[in-house]
Amino acid sequence: MPFAVYALGLAVFAQGTSEFMLSGLLSDIATDLHVSIPAAGLLTSAFAVGMIVGAPLTALFSRNWPRRSALVFFLCVFCAAHVVGALTPGYGLLLATRVVGALANAGFWSVALVTAVSLAGPGARARATSVVVGGVTLACVAGVPAGALLGGHWGWRAAFWAVALVSVPAVLVIARSVPAGRPESEPVPVRAELRALAAPRPLLTLLTMALVQGATFCAFSYVEPLATRVTGLDPAWVPGLLALFGAGSFLGVTAAGRLADGRPVAFTSGGLVALVAGWAAFAPASGNTYATVAFVLVMGMLAFGTGTALISWVFRLAPDAPTLAGSFATAAFNVGAALGPWLGGLAIDAGLGFRAPLWVSALLTALALAPALRVMAGARAGAGAGANAGAPAA
Known part of the structure; x- marks a missing residue:
């Protein structure tokens, strides 16, 4: 695997820390800014909305840029947003910085995914994706807990300062390791890329991704x-x-990198079924300490392993969308990331208690099974036709 792919993972570590760290800071932010816990949870949704809007727009905005220049630009904007966030006196401005940071993060992700897959080659899509997504899981293992510790000792603003500081070496590493060349001299027309992504199987995969990510963020945010x-x-x-x-997430991403390229249908469908059962079992068991500890590990593994496999499915099913595939995958994941905390907050505000987000997660994942099974059935049919024709399976 090229070193530049690991450099992208380093940058995603800083960005993943920002995206997930609010889960350990909600009470502190709510108290300091005089808002409710569900309102503080909406900061995660605001970040996700910025990612949704920003992913396709920033991908088009930087379409003809050298990939290294685009990555460095987006990461610098992300860093600046966190400096402003650390200094903000009120909830409104903090909300705005989350959106700006998310726009920059979306642009980075869109370019990073395409860059990683192109550097690794078509035979290692899932492995390259797992390295980039692995930055998020390492953020969960180290960055997010560190942010919670900083928040506990010096306030939530210290965690924002830490994210900004970690972003600086990431900028330097990317500037030195990612190739400076431009994308293809004759890029695929935008309409052709949109047609490729609007085909039934890529579109259903994007829907599945949104639902699975919604379940993950719904539970994790609370x-x-x-x-x-x-x-x-x-x-x-x-x-x-x-x-x-985060440790469970890292295990899941690692498994996806090793197994999803070879057995994509079995890995993805099995992960989805296990997620439905896991969220449904976690809710009634969450009053027990040992059960909570075990489920946190297992559900992190299942959620991120399945999510990584779904990202690779988009590139597999839409090879004619080299610029927008990564951005649409990013947007779909963050549709779920915006929807999940909002639905979880509604359930809490309705008086259903703090177990309610787990039940919502189970429902969202169950809804993901229908589009996913249709995609998997199409993949099996394509594999059978390829074998009969003497061609490799799709």
């Missing part, structure tokens, strides 16, 4: 109040619990 108010854990345990989720 881990801190679930652990402290339902399970009964001391707040000091929260960073360790977040790290455990």
